[in-house]
Amino acid sequence: xAIDPHASPSSRTDPTLAAMKAGFDDDLFxxxxxxxxxxxxxxxxxxxxxxxxxxxxxxxxxxxxxxLDGETVTHLRPIVGYLHTxxxxxxxxxxxxxxxxxxxxxxYLAPLFNEAAFSLGVEKLLGIEVPERAQAxxxxxxxxxxxxxxxxxxxTGGMELGSTTVMEFGFREREHxxxxxxxxxxxxxNHAYIRPGGIAxxxxxxxxxxxxxxxxxxxxxxxxxxxxxxxxxxWNHRLRDVGHITAERCYALGVTxxxxxxxxVPWDLRKAEPYCGYEQYDFEVPTETAGDCYARFxxxxxxxxQSMRIIRQxxxxxxxxxxMVADKRIAWPSQQSLxxxxxxxxxxxxxxxxxxxxxxxxxxxxLVTQGFTVPAGQVYSPVESPRxxxxxxxxxxxxxxxxxxxxxxxxxxxxxxxxxxxxxHLVADVIVVxxxxxxxxxxxDR
Amino acid sequence: xxTLPAPGRGLSGDARSLDDLAARLTDRFGDVTTDLAHGExxxxxxxxxxxxxxxxxxxxEELGCELLADLSGVHWPAGDHVVDRQPSTTGWPEYRIxxxxxxxxxxxxxxxxxxxxxxxxxxxxPDDEPRLPSVTGVYETANFHEREVYDFFGVVFDGHxxxxxxxxxxxxxxHPHRKxxxxxxxxxxxxxxxxxxxxDERDLREVVD
Numbered sequence: 267x268a269i270d271p272h273a274s275p276s277s278r279t280d281p282t283l284a285a286m287k288a289g290f291d292d293d294l295f296x297x298x299x300x301x302x303x304x305x306x307x308x309x310x311x312x313x314x315x316x317x318x319x320x321x322x323x324x325x326x327x328x329x330x331x332x333x334l335d336g337e338t339v340t341h342l343r344p345i346v347g348y349l350h351t352x353x354x355x356x357x358x359x360x361x362x363x364x365x366x367x368x369x370x371x372x373x374y375l376a377p378l379f380n381e382a383a384f385s386l387g388v389e390k391l392l393g394i395e396v397p398e399r400a401q402a403x404x405x406x407x408x409x410x411x412x413x414x415x416x417x418x419x420x421x422t423g424g425m426e427l428g429s430t431t432v433m434e435f436g437f438r439e440r441e442h443x444x445x446x447x448x449x450x451x452x453x454x455x456n457h458a459y460i461r462p463g464g465i466a467x468x469x470x471x472x473x474x475x476x477x478x479x480x481x482x483x484x485x486x487x488x489x490x491x492x493x494x495x496x497x498x499x500x501w502n503h504r505l506r507d508v509g510h511i512t513a514e515r516c517y518a519l520g521v522t523x524x525x526x527x528x529x530x531v532p533w534d535l536r537k538a539e540p541y542c543g544y545e546q547y548d549f550e551v552p553t554e555t556a557g558d559c560y561a562r563f564x565x566x567x568x569x570x571x572q573s574m575r576i577i578r579q580x581x582x583x584x585x586x587x588x589x590m591v592a593d594k595r596i597a598w599p600s601q602q603s604l605x606x607x608x609x610x611x612x613x614x615x616x617x618x619x620x621x622x623x624x625x626x627x628x629x630x631x632x633l634v635t636q637g638f639t640v641p642a643g644q645v646y647s648p649v650e651s652p653r654x655x656x657x658x659x660x661x662x663x664x665x666x667x668x669x670x671x672x673x674x675x676x677x678x679x680x681x682x683x684x685x686x687x688x689x690x691h692l693v694a695d696v697i698v699v700x701x702x703x704x705x706x707x708x709x710x711d712r
Numbered sequence: 713x714x715t716l717p718a719p720g721r722g723l724s725g726d727a728r729s730l731d732d733l734a735a736r737l738t739d740r741f742g743d744v745t746t747d748l749a750h751g752e753x754x755x756x757x758x759x760x761x762x763x764x765x766x767x768x769x770x771x772x773e774e775l776g777c778e779l780l781a782d783l784s785g786v787h788w789p790a791g792d793h794v795v796d797r798q799p800s801t802t803g804w805p806e807y808r809i810x811x812x813x814x815x816x817x818x819x820x821x822x823x824x825x826x827x828x829x830x831x832x833x834x835x836x837x838p839d840d841e842p843r844l845p846s847v848t849g850v851y852e853t854a855n856f857h858e859r860e861v862y863d864f865f866g867v868v869f870d871g872h873x874x875x876x877x878x879x880x881x882x883x884x885x886x887h888p889h890r891k892x893x894x895x896x897x898x899x900x901x902x903x904x905x906x907x908x909x910x911x912d913e914r915d916l917r918e919v920v921d
Contacts, residue, residue, distance in 0.1 A: 347879040355889060390750050517778040517825070520853025531825065538828050645750050646782065646821055646832065659784045659819060670889075672784030674821070682856050711879055 312340055315693075319348050323426040323697040326707030330684070330696065337692050342685045346678070349711035357671050361637030362388050365668060367458040369658075372673065373709035374455055375418050378404075378411040378447075379651040381460035384671070386541055387647030387660040388462035391640050394596065400464035400589040401542045406477060406580045407447065407459070408542070408649075409573040413484065414443040415652035416566045420491065423563075423701035427504050432494065439487050446476050464590035467602040477581055481574055488570060495563070505560035509687040509699035512557055519686070520679045523654025524569065525703070528554045528561035535650040546583070547576045559702040569652075596638050599630060637666040653677050653704055673712060677705040733831055736774050741765060753831040759844050762835050766850045769822050769833075777822035780847070781830065783857035785865040787839060787890045790814035814839035816865050816890075820847070837867060839890070846872040864889035 318329040327348035333341035353372055357365045369384045370377040382404055389396060396404075421436025444454040450469055451457035459466050470476075495501045511521065513529040526533055532551040536544040552568035554561035590597040600612040619627040642664035648657035654676030663669035680703050687699045730753040734746040737755055744765065745756045757765050769777040790813050820833040837844050846869035847854045858869045859878040866887035869875055877884060886893050 347877075347881070350879040352888065393750075518852045520780055520851070522779070522781075533825050643749055644754070644786075644819070644832075645752060646830075648781070655781060655823075657782050657821065659782055659821070661786050670784075670786045672782070672786075672819075674782035674784075678856060679853060682853060 311335065317696065319345075323700060325422060325700070325705055328681075328700070328705065328707055328710070330700070332693065332696065334693065339688045339691050339693060339696060342688045342696065344681050344684055346681065346707070346710050349707045351712070353712050354671050354673060357668055359667065361635075361666050362462055362640055362668065363637055365671070366461050367456070369671075369673070370456045370458050371708065372712050373651065373653070373656070373675065373677065373706045375415045375706050376411055376651050376653070376656075376709075377456050378408050378460060379649055379656055380673075381458065382408060382542065383647055383649040383651075383656050383658045384660070385460050385462045386649065387645050387658045388640060390645045390647055391643055391660065391662055392462070392596065393641075394463065394591050394593065396464050396542075396591060397588045398543070398585045399468075399587045402580050402584050403465055403469055403589065404460055404542050405544065405547070406577050406584075407450070409577045409580075410443050410446060410477075410480070412573045412652045413570045414440045416570050417443075419566060419652075419701070419704045423698075423704075424495075426697050426701050427501070429501070432491070435487070435491065435494075439484060442480055442483060446480055449473075449476060463593070463596045464588070468589045470603075474581055474584065477577065481577060481581075484570075484574060488567070488574075492567065496567075501563075502560065504695075504698055505558065505563055505702075506556075507558055507560075508691065508695050509559045509702055510557050511683055511687050515683070515686060519683045521654070521683050523650070523652070523676055523680070524562050524565045525654070525680060525683070527552065528565045529557040530555040535648055535655060539648070541647075541649060544576075547579045549575050559698050562702045595633075598633060599626065639664060639666050640668075648674070651676055653706070653709070654680060675709045675712060677703075677707075677709040678712075681705050681710060730829070730831070733775060733829065736772070737765070737768075740768055740772075754834050755831060756834045756836075759835055759837055762833070763845050763847060763850060765833060766820065766822070766847050769831075770850055774827075775822075775831075776824045776827050777831070778825050779823040780820060780851035780853050780857075781823040782819070782821035783847075783854055783861065784819050785861040785867060785889065786817045786819065787865060787892075788815045788817060789839065789891045814892075816842045816867055818844060818861060818867060839892075842867040843870065844868075845870050846875075848872055863887065866890065 313334045315332045315334055316329060317332055319327040321328075329345040329348070331343040331345060332339055351371075353368045357368050360368065365388075366381045366384060369380040372380050417436040417440040419436075421433045421440070424430075424432025424436065447457060447459075448454045450473065451459035451466065453459075457466075511519075511525065511529060513526065513531050516522075516526045516529050516531070522533065530553055532553045534551040535541075536549075537551055549572045552565050552572065554564050600615040602612045619630055640662045642662050644659070644661045646657055646659045648655050650656075655674065656676055657674035659672040659674065660668060661670040684700060684703060687703075688696050691699065730748060730751075734748070734753055734755070737744055738746060741757070741761060741764070743758070744761065747754050747756075755765070766780075769775045788811055790811050815836040816839045817834055817836050820835075821830060822833060823830040835844065842865060844867055846858055848858065848869075849871065855873070856878060858867075858872050859874070859876060861867050862869060862872075862875050863877040863880050864887055876882070880888065
């Protein structure tokens with residue numbers, strides 16, 4: 267029999283395939299055939315598809331195992347852990363101050379929130395009160411960070427729906443905010459700027475002017491996003507009535523942050539348990555009732571406005587004074603200011619320890635390498651991160667290193683809702699839903 | 713759950729004092745102990761009470777904890793536990809913990825959105841055979857958290873629908889957040905010019921038994 271070169275390979279015609287198949291169960295093999303015959307052969311018609319771990323719309327390395335009936339999702343199972351770096355374990359071998367350099371790398375779109383939540387927990391254990399100026403600077407930078415994080419959400423979410431303009435807009439404005447962070451901390455991301463006891467160094471002289479300029483710019487640009495998207499028919503069609511979740515289900519699944527607020531609950535830790543002096547600022551907690559992706563978009567957009575309101579008030583009332591606690595057992599004795607090289611410097615102090623006082627040098631060395639000890643105890647310190655409740659459960663055994671730090675990561679918890687939010691949706695909607703969850707895999711996998 | 717807190721109630725500040733919450737729990741469950749530190753309430757319960765206590769916390773009018781905010785583990789090994797490597801300035805930490813038996817402490821943070829308070833439930837389980845009832849039937853969100861605690865500490869949660877590793881690879885040996893998990897068993901490449909196998913070819917079975 268002449269072999270037809272255009273025919274599908276089959277063990278009937280191909281001796282190599284027939285040899286491979288010999289001795290095995292028939293069910294193990296699928297050979298080329300019409301789709302109808304393949305489908306008829308299996309009883310269960312659902313198809314299991316791996317989406318990710320490398321997929322442009324999964325915000326990192328998230329793997330979604332989709333059960334598909336045709337093009338409809340019947341079940342979604344998120345598989346995480348590809349970015350696990352053992353930050354919590356690492357922190358057990360680092361001093362309390364060094365901890366901030368690790369935790370800032372978890373949710374890399376909201377690094378300042380990680381630093382702040384950890385520092386607040388350590389401060390609670392130490393029983394110290396941070397100077398007012400440090401608190402206000404923390405608030406200003408955290409709110410800018412919230413805007414930056416929401417901008418990345420808007421940019422990546424928009425790009426996944428095919429809107430490259432939104433992507434350009436989001437990343438363009440975010441870069442201005444990162445420039446501000448760089449001018450204050452020396453780094454665009456992963457700052458380790460907020461530390462137990464205060465902040466690493468005082469702000470630069472042009473800090474307020476920079477913030478003002480940035481606020482003016484952002485106020486103007488936020489209207490652009492609204493003009494571009496709020497009434498955009500494609501944006502509306504893709505987001506409305508997609509990924510619905512009710513407040514009850516949010517509670518059951520532990521979902522917090524913009525998702526819970528878009529389901530109608532005005533829950534915000536900045537209001538409920540004010541930290542860093544949030545009680546002084548007048549702002550609103552935006553809510554929507556629809557609980558779909560479009561509602562989340564509106565909530566996040568309004569949150570950016572409210573963040574700017576907070577920054578405006580914090581700038582107007584920015585107090586002077588120290589930015590680190592006075593306790594010399596905790597704070598470094600140097601009064602650093604940021605040099606042109608992006609590194610904190612204090613020439614007068616360096617002259618003192620290098621040229622005048624050996625004891626001061628020893629003290630500084632011990633404080634930097636050994637760190638300070640923290641009384642034994644357990645605390646839980648939550649803050650409202652752009653993605654929801656970010657909590658640090660810190661256990662100290664009374665040494666210079668944490669005994670155990672566990673991080674309640676909102677991305678990790680919120681991801682559990684993905685299955686419910688995508689059920690009976692099309693595959694294309696999975697991308698919208700995952701974008702609206704805004705998971706950051708660095709935070710999920712830690 | 714039948715009652716949904718009305719929007720806005722979480723912000724109205726009708727919070728109960730932590731003493732009231734502690735009293736409410738000790739009234740209902742006689743043998744729980746409570747302690748207040750750093751302005752936080754911790755309730756110590758026995759493993760067999762765990763599900764009942766959490767269900768009560770969720771359904772009770774006064775407590776009204778709708779959210780299981782966090783679930784984490786802490787390992788307290790037995791003995792006068794001092795990790796004996798470089799107890800100097802940098803490097804290995806030096807703990808002084810004297811305990812007769814090793815315990816894995818699992819901490820549940822329960823949060824009430826409607827009442828605006830939170831409390832911590834602490835439950836211990838022996839570290840040689842850690843086993844606890846799953847609370848996924850009370851709070852669905854415990855699913856991922858319990859998988860994480862299983863992954864890191866080896867605590868088996870009875871009744872969990874899908875207790876598999878979550879952050880570590882499926883074929884990983886041992887539970888890395890336990891204090892007795894061997895660390896530093898792999899030679900450092902620049903020492904003694906030894907051949908170091910790549911990570912996926914290292915045999916951890918020798919160190920994790």
